[in-house]
Amino acid sequence: MKKYIKLLRTKHYIKNLLIFVPLFFAQSLFYQEKFYQACMGSLAFCFISSAVYILNDLKDIEKDRIHPVKKERPIASGKIKTGTTVRILFICIFLSVFMNLLTGNFLRGSIYIIGYFILNLSYSFGMKNKPLADIVILTSGFVIRIYYGAMITNTDISVWLYFVIMVGACYMGLGKRRNEMRYSLDTRHVLKYYSYDFLDKNMYVCVALLITFYSFWTIEFEMTGMRWTTPYVMVILMKYSLVVEGNSDGDPVEVLVQDKLLILLITGYILWIFCILYLL
Secondary structure (H helix, E strand, O other): OHHHHHHHOHHHHHHHHHHHHHHHHOOOOOOHHHHHHHHHHHHHHHHHHHHHHHHHHHHOHHHHHOOOOHHHOHHHHOOOOHHHHHHHHHHHHHHHHHHHHHOOOHHHHHHHHHHHHHHHHHHHOOHHHOOOHHHHHHHHHHHHHHHHHHHHOOOOOOHHHHHHHHHHHHHHHHHHHHHHHHOOOOOOHHHHHOOHHHHHHHHHHHHHHHHHHHHHHHHOOOOHHHHHHHHHHHHHHHHHHHHHOOOOOOOHHHHHHHOHHHHHHHHHHHHHHHHHHHHO
C-alpha cells in the first residue's frame, strides 16, 4: 500500500487546501452546501494532481533511475509496473472528473481542471526545461486552485489575495530551484540556465512583495484585527526562510510537514484568523 501512496504523492494533497481559502476568508466556511462543494473540488484536484505526478514520473523514468533520491520512486525502482501505473493514471483522471461533477459546477469547473492538466502536461513534455516557464507553470497551479475554489463555491476573491498566492508560490518555487542547485540534488536540465544569485535575489523579492500585498489585503477587511496578523505572517515567512537556508532541498511540502515549529506557527495563524472572522 505504501508504494501506491508514494506513487500518488498524497502528502502533496495539502496544496489543495487552497481551494478552501476563498470560502474561509469570505466567512462562509459553515455554509453546508458551499463546504460540500469545496470538499468535492479539493478531491477533484487531489486526483488530477496525482495523475499529473504519475504522468511526470512515467516521462522521467530513465532520469529518475540515476537520481540519488528519485530512484526510489515506485515507477523508477520497478516496485509498480508500467502497465499498472497507466491504469492508475486513468482511474485518477476519471475520479477527478467525477468529483468535479459533484461540485455542481461541472462545465466551468472543467475549464480549471483541464487547464491545470494541460499546463502540467506541457511542463512534463518540455516546458520544465525552459527557464522561468517552469516556475510560471508551478505558480499557476496554486493560482488556479484559488480561482477554482472561488468559482465552485460562488465566492468573491480579492485581487490582493490573488497577488499573495502568486508571489508566495513564486517564492517557494524559486527557493526549491535554488536549493536544488545549491546541493546538486537534481538532474534537471533547466538548472543550467539559472544562477544561484538570480534565484536567491528573486526569491527574496517575492517575499517582500508577499508581505506588501498581504498588508494591502488585510486593509480590505472591516475587522481591524486582521491588520495585526501581518507581523505574525512575517515571522512565519522568516521561519520558512530559515528552514530553506538550512539543509532543506527547498520542496515546500517537505519544509511545511517536517518542521514542527513552522507547523505550530501556521496552526496558530489559522486559529487566530478563525477567531477574528468567526468568533469576534
